[in-house]
Amino acid sequence: MTSRYSVFSLLRNALSYHENWPQAWQNKEPKPRYDVVIVGGGGHGLATAYYLAKNHGITNVAVVERGWLGGGNTGRNTTIVRSNYLWDQSAALYEHALKLWEGLSQDLNYNVMFSQRGVLNLAHSQHDLREVSRRINANRLNGVDSEFLTPAQVQEMVPIMDLRAKGRYPVLGASLQRRGGTARHDAVAWGYARAADALGVDIIQECPVNGFRRENGRITGVETGKGFIEAGKVGVVTAGHSSVMAEMAGFRLPVQSLPLQALVSEPVKPVIDTVVMSGAVHAYVSQSDKGELVIGAGVDSYIGYGQRGSMPVTEETLAAICELFPLFRRMRMLRQWGGIVDVCPDASPILSKTPVEGLYFNCGWGTGGFKATPGSGWVFAHTIAQDEPHALNAAFSIDRFRSGFLIDEHGAAAVAH
Numbered sequence: 001m002t003s004r005y006s007v008f009s010l011l012r013n014a015l016s017y018h019e020n021w022p023q024a025w026q027n028k029e030p031k032p033r034y035d036v037v038i039v040g041g042g043g044h045g046l047a048t049a050y051y052l053a054k055n056h057g058i059t060n061v062a063v064v065e066r067g068w069l070g071g072g073n074t075g076r077n078t079t080i081v082r083s084n085y086l087w088d089q090s091a092a093l094y095e096h097a098l099k100l101w102e103g104l105s106q107d108l109n110y111n112v113m114f115s116q117r118g119v120l121n122l123a124h125s126q127h128d129l130r131e132v133s134r135r136i137n138a139n140r141l142n143g144v145d146s147e148f149l150t151p152a153q154v155q156e157m158v159p160i161m162d163l164r165a166k167g168r169y170p171v172l173g174a175s176l177q178r179r180g181g182t183a184r185h186d187a188v189a190w191g192y193a194r195a196a197d198a199l200g201v202d203i204i205q206e207c208p209v210n211g212f213r214r215e216n217g218r219i220t221g222v223e224t225g226k227g228f229i230e231a232g233k234v235g236v237v238t239a240g241h242s243s244v245m246a247e248m249a250g251f252r253l254p255v256q257s258l259p260l261q262a263l264v265s266e267p268v269k270p271v272i273d274t275v276v277m278s279g280a281v282h283a284y285v286s287q288s289d290k291g292e293l294v295i296g297a298g299v300d301s302y303i304g305y306g307q308r309g310s311m312p313v314t315e316e317t318l319a320a321i322c323e324l325f326p327l328f329r330r331m332r333m334l335r336q337w338g339g340i341v342d343v344c345p346d347a348s349p350i351l352s353k354t355p356v357e358g359l360y361f362n363c364g365w366g367t368g369g370f371k372a373t374p375g376s377g378w379v380f381a382h383t384i385a386q387d388e389p390h391a392l393n394a395a396f397s398i399d400r401f402r403s404g405f406l407i408d409e410h411g412a413a414a415v416a417h
């Protein structure tokens with residue numbers, strides 16, 4: 001049983017020079033059988049396991065991860081959290097997630113460093129202004145906080161921004177979601193892992209799933225690098241590798257795997273205390289607690305699995321950032337990396353039953369699934385436990401690509417975050 005983190009445990013451990021902290025979670029070897037196996041130890045997979053145990057009392061669960069926890073997109077993203085999506089179904093799902101974020105550190109007894117510093121979406125043209133206004137109105141109708149800022153209000157909030165931006169990207173206004181912000185991505189994976197482990201979930205790392213076993217159209221288990229694991233149900237949450245997993249299970253997903261990259265600067269003193277994004281110029285920036293500028297871009301325009309991203313995208317993004325923030329021109333970039341994001345044709349996720357009985361997929365979050373982590377785990381756990389979708393994810397089934405009831409969030413997904 002994991003002990004609770006508190007000021008008392010901090011004091012107690014200080015007396016023994018912090019040498020006796022218990023392991024946050026145990027790294028288990030697989031048992032022969034589980035009620036549920038979750039494939040993929042990113043934030044969404046770990047959250048699913050946690051809510052299976054917490055909300056549904058299903059604790060004979062394994063999370064099977066081919067690498068290390070959070071080593072996929074969970075540990076590679078730029079950590080922006082918001083819920084200002086256009087359509088009713090998305091607003092409801094992302095807002096549910098945002099409400100969970102607001103109490104997540106307490107719920108998990110783990111500081112996920114959720115910081116509601118606000119998220120600004122800039123408008124650079126009359127078209128952008130109309131789009132921004134439309135989304136603000138739609139958000140408000142759905143009870144999602146959203147407001148319009150004039151250029152003067154934007155300048156007041158972000159004094160270092162050049163609103164004229166050399167005339168190329170003049171800022172004509174912005175939308176602001178004050179409850180949006182950032183969180184610490186690793187902490188989300190670790191916090192869910194620790195809380196799930198405390199409820200009896202087995203966390204198995206360095207254990208790739210290489211195939212599925214089926215009998216009479218029903219899943220019976222997974223073939224892994226550590227042998228066969230029998231399973232009553234299997235939930236697949238493998239982001240950029242989802243279409244590969246679907247192929248192993250014998251069906252196709254409408255998902256493309258694309259490299260998405262981010263980069264951070266050398267650390268500097270606090271200069272920007274909110275998140276600024278521009279869909280039109282494909283760039284966004286925030287500042288981490290360490291002082292690094294966290295900069296993100298759009299996806300590469302080719303399918304691939306190399307976790308790098310290409311140079312032209314970096315160049316274009318930095319050019320846009322430098323025009324908006326001339327102050328940043330002489331800063332040096334420290335690290336650049338990429339992740340493989342799983343993009344659906346309508347830029348909305350899939351949380352769904354599949355043609356194989358007992359096999360469920362959670363994918364298609366594309367460039368913006370970090371913000372949804374708690375909500376996604378919550379509704380996916382419900383879908384697996386009840387064998388039917390939660391009201392919040394009913395619209396996000398694979399069947400929408402047959403019925404045509406697509407949820408087009410290209411505008412809100414915008415600059416890939």
Ligand SMILES: Cc1cc2nc3c(=O)[nH]c(=O)nc-3n(C[C@H](O)[C@H](O)[C@H](O)COP(=O)(O)OP(=O)(O)OC[C@H]3O[C@@H](n4cnc5c(N)ncnc54)[C@H](O)[C@@H]3O)c2cc1C
Nearest residue numbers: 040042043044066072073074077078080209339369370371
């Ligand atoms: C550069 C970048 C910036 C981003 N910025 C943001 C942002 O600011 N805000 C936001 O909301 N979202 C952002 N995203 C998107 C976000 O990171 C993802 O949507 C989200 O983290 C997906 O979480 P996940 O748990 O589904 O996937 P992952 O964290 O990728 O987890 C999937 C796991 O499955 C494992 N796996 C794969 N195949 C197998 C197998 N065969 N067997 C076992 N395990 C397997 C992988 O190793 C991986 O650990 C960004 C993504 C990137 C790449």
